[in-house]
Amino acid sequence: xxxxxxxxxxxxxxxxxxxxxxxxxxxxxxxxxxxxxxxxxxxxxxxxxxxxxxxxxxxxxxxxxxxxxxxxxxxxxxxxxxxxxxxxxxxxxxxxxxxxxxxxxxxxxxxxxxxxxxxxxxxxxxxxxxxxxxxxxxxxxxxxxxxxxxxxxxxxxxxxxxxxxxxxxxxxxxxxxxxxxxxxxxxxxxxxxxxxxxxxxxxxxxxxxxxxxxxxxxxxxxxxxxxxxxxxxxxxxxxxxxxxxxxxxxxxxxxxxxxxxxxxxxxxxxxxxxxxxxxxxxxxxxxxxxxxxxxxxxxxxxxxxxxxxxxxxxxxxxxxxxxxxxxxxxxxxxxxxxxxxxxxxxxxxxxxxxxxxxxxxxxxxxxxxxxxxxxxxxxxxxxxxxxxxxxxxxxxxxxxxxxxxxxxxxxxxxxxxxxxxxxxxxxxxxxxxxxxxxxxxxxxxxxxxxxxxxxxxxxxxxxxxxxxxxxxxxxxxxxxxxxxxxxxxxxxxxxxxxxxxxxxxxxxxxxxxxxxxxxxxxxxxxxxxxxxxxxxx
Numbered sequence: 001x002x003x004x005x006x007x008x009x010x011x012x013x014x015x016x017x018x019x020x021x022x023x024x025x026x027x028x029x030x031x032x033x034x035x036x037x038x039x040x041x042x043x044x045x046x047x048x049x050x051x052x053x054x055x056x057x058x059x060x061x062x063x064x065x066x067x068x069x070x071x072x073x074x075x076x077x078x079x080x081x082x083x084x085x086x087x088x089x090x091x092x093x094x095x096x097x098x099x100x101x102x103x104x105x106x107x108x109x110x111x112x113x114x115x116x117x118x119x120x121x122x123x124x125x126x127x128x129x130x131x132x133x134x135x136x137x138x139x140x141x142x143x144x145x146x147x148x149x150x151x152x153x154x155x156x157x158x159x160x161x162x163x164x165x166x167x168x169x170x171x172x173x174x175x176x177x178x179x180x181x182x183x184x185x186x187x188x189x190x191x192x193x194x195x196x197x198x199x200x201x202x203x204x205x206x207x208x209x210x211x212x213x214x215x216x217x218x219x220x221x222x223x224x225x226x227x228x229x230x231x232x233x234x235x236x237x238x239x240x241x242x243x244x245x246x247x248x249x250x251x252x253x254x255x256x257x258x259x260x261x262x263x264x265x266x267x268x269x270x271x272x273x274x275x276x277x278x279x280x281x282x283x284x285x286x287x288x289x290x291x292x293x294x295x296x297x298x299x300x301x302x303x304x305x306x307x308x309x310x311x312x313x314x315x316x317x318x319x320x321x322x323x324x325x326x327x328x329x330x331x332x333x334x335x336x337x338x339x340x341x342x343x344x345x346x347x348x349x350x351x352x353x354x355x356x357x358x359x360x361x362x363x364x365x366x367x368x369x370x371x372x373x374x375x376x377x378x379x380x381x382x383x384x385x386x387x388x389x390x391x392x393x394x395x396x397x398x399x400x401x402x403x404x405x406x407x408x409x410x411x412x413x414x415x416x417x418x419x420x421x422x423x424x425x426x427x428x429x430x431x432x433x434x435x436x437x438x439x440x441x442x443x444x445x446x447x448x449x450x451x452x453x454x455x456x457x458x459x460x461x462x463x464x465x466x467x468x469x470x471x472x473x474x475x476x477x478x479x480x481x482x483x484x485x486x487x488x489x490x491x492x493x494x495x496x497x498x499x500x501x502x503x504x505x506x507x508x509x510x511x512x513x514x515x516x517x518x519x520x521x522x523x524x525x526x527x528x529x530x531x532x533x534x535x536x537x
Contacts, residue, residue, distance in 0.1 A: 004261040004293035006316040006361050008285055009175040013168065017060060024056030035134070042134050047153040051130040054160035058123040059084070061167035068174065087122035091129075094118065095138055111138070112151055119159045126156035176285050200423050207236035214239050214290075214395035215260070215365045216274040222255050223267045229255045230266075231419040237395040237412075239364070242387070244410035245399045246520055251417045253399045257369055260397070261293055276364040289316075292358035293367045298342075298350035305329070305345075305353055306338045312360045324360060331390050332356040333382070348379025352386060359390055366396045372405055384408055403516040413516075415523050422523045429523070430514045436482040437493060437511055438518075444507040449477025457504055464496065 002012060032049040035042055042048070063080045070076035091114070098110045119125040132138045133152050148154050208216045215237040222230040230252040237243040247253050258264045260273055262280040273280045276290035301308060309328060313321045329335055332352045337345060342353055351371060358366060371387065372380040387396070387409060400406055406413055407426065414423040422429060441457060443449040454477065461468050461481055470481045483493065490511055497509050514522075 001293065001295055002315075003175065003284075003288055004263070004291060004367075005312060005358060006289050006291065006363065007312075008289075008317065009172045011315055012175075013064065013171050016064065017057070017168075020060045021057065024053060024060065028052040028056060039135075041136060043136055044134060044147050044153055047147070047157070048130055048134050051127060051153070051156050051160065054157065054164065055123050055127045058160050058163045058167065061164060061171065062123070064171055065167060065174075084122065084124040087118065088124045088128055091115075091118050091125045095132075099138065108151075112155075115155060119156070120163075123160055123163055126159045130156045176283075200420065201234060204234050204236055204423060207238065208234070210236070210238065212238045214276050215243075215397065216272070217256070217260065218272045219268075220256065220259060220266050220271045220273065221268045222252070222259060222264070228418060230259070230416075233416060233420050235414055235420070235423055237365070237397055239395055240392050241411045242391050242396040242398055242409050244406040244413045245397060245416065246403075246406055246413060247416040248524060253416060254369070256416070257367055257397070257399060260367060261291070262288065289361070290364045291367065292361070292363035292365070294351075294355045294358040294369065294371050296370050296373055298347075298354050301342055304339050304341055305334055305356075308342050308353065309356055309360055312357050316361045318361050324362065327362075328356045328359045331359065332386055346379070348375050348382060351375060351379075351383055355383070355386065355390070364394050366390070366394050368396065368398045370400055371398070372400070372402065380405070403520060407516040415520060417524060426516070429519050430516070432519070432523075435485045436514070437485055437488065437490070438480065438482055438514060439493070439497070440480045440510045441478065441497075441504075441506050442508040443477035444505045446477030446507070453477070453505060454479070457506070460500060460504055464500070 003009075028049055031052055032045055035048065036045055059080065063076055066079050067073070067076040070079060094114045095111070098107070098114060102110045115125065115129050119129065130153060133147075145151050150158060205218075207213050208218055213236040217236070218234050220230055220233045221228075233252075233256060235243070245253050245256065255264070259266055259271075260275070260280065262273075262284045265281065266273075271281075275287040278287040278290065280287040303311065306325060306329070309325045310321055313324055318324045329338060332355055334349070334352055334356060337349055342350070345353065355368070355371065358368075368387070372383050375383065384405070387398075398406070398409060410426060412423065412425055413429055415421045415429075422432065424432075443453055443457070445453060457479055458470065461470065461479070465481075465483045468481050468483050470479060493511055497506075497511070500506070501509070
């Protein structure tokens with residue numbers, strides 16, 4: 001999440017190393033002090049202290065690398081410790097073998113060859129050799145060389161310094177986008193003139209080619225083992241546009257967001273994701289500098305609101321921190337809470353703070369992952385007004401399970417169920433379901449309406465509106481039906497309902513077009529569920 005909000009790899013890993021370095025220094029000082037009082041024969045304890053310090057730094061960096069692949073911190077620690085033990089005894093066994101089988105005139109050469117061969121692989125070998133040198137054991141001091149020579153303490157120091165530089169560089173390379181330059185660019189996947197594509201996909205490819213599109217997601221596919229989580233999804237989000245990503249549970253929305261953030265990688269080389277023109281796959285640092293993410297959880301710590309925003313602005317490398325933080329506070333309506341601890345804020349205000357953190361640095365692309373989850377109705381609408389304000393001048397991707405939220409905020413909507421089922425403007429999607437009027441009748445006797453009264457309402461609908469279809473009927477005396485819009489207008493329909501209202505015993509009625517809930521349900525049933533089941537089997 002820190003990377004998603006623009007924090008760069010160098011300060012991130014330096015902060016981890018600085019924190020762990022406190023323990024490394026303390027352990028090195030204590031260990032050197034214990035060695036000094038253990039026996040008077042130690043030689044060059046200053047070098048031993050330096051090597052202990054370097055050894056701790058290299059081990060910390062190596063543990064960071066291992067943690068990229070290990071499933072948990074305990075697993076990473078075990079792999080690190082077990083590997084060090086193996087190399088420790090491997091080097092010790094090698095020394096015993098050299099001493100027992102090597103003529104004296106070849107002894108120094110073989111000992112050096114053993115160290116320089118194994119020491120380049122594991123830092124424990126350098127530490128072990130320095131302890132042998134300090135204790136004047138294994139004949140390592142019998143060569144007449146200076147104590148700082150590369151054949152004595154200088155060798156372990158050199159190896160540990162080189163290993164620290166290599167491992168830190170590997171971390172930066174890994175987190176900065178480790179795809180080889182040969183991977184094809186985003187533009188190579190765009191072919192808006194293709195004729196064998198769906199109208200939605202043709203429209204999206206044209207958007208990808210537009211210079212005003214700040215977020216490009218092209219042909220993205222992700223597999224987890226045999227499960228196809230995301231299947232060839234393509235869409236583009238332009239500046240000042242809110243794009244809602246809807247779908248049933250397990251439809252791949254969170255996976256798409258994780259790929260946009262660069263947290264996980266697509267499964268195919270044909271996939272391409274670009275943020276403000278920078279590929280998240282090959283130029284992750286530049287892409288994330290233009291990306292802000294508001295996660296489902298809150299950014300609450302033992303800091304005030306202003307301190308929290310200043311911290312993220314500093315780590316993100318914002319130039320004018322005071323101006324940026326003041327602008328974000330005003331935009332998100334946090335002026336009354338600037339000196340209040342983030343932990344003590346209400347749920348709605350914490351969500352505003354999470355949004356403010358994502359806005360630090362004025363990113364061109366904003367990703368909102370269910371921003372109003374767990375908020376009450378009043379706090380939710382306050383947050384919506386805030387989102388509509390901050391969306392100007394940036395591309396916004398919104399994931400939500402609330403059709404009301406998507407209807408209120410989104411300019412364009414995409415419905416996914418592993419693959420893209422439909423994408424387009426809100427009203428355009430509603431027209432695809434049908435351009436019918438939806439009429440909702442509520443009986444005066446509801447919820448105790450008798451079967452006869454309901455049948456009378458059904459008979460009147462059938463006699464008054466030819467080919468009208470009852471889409472929903474409840475046991476509470478309510479009927480919802482659809483009427484073709486052709487040749488009708490809202491005024492005429494209301495007039496007919498008013499004339500029959502008394503005779504039918506109808507207390508309330510409403511007339512409108514398809515809601516987003518109905519659009520979502522219709523499209524998922526029409527294109528999604530059966531197809532998704534088949535592809536997962």
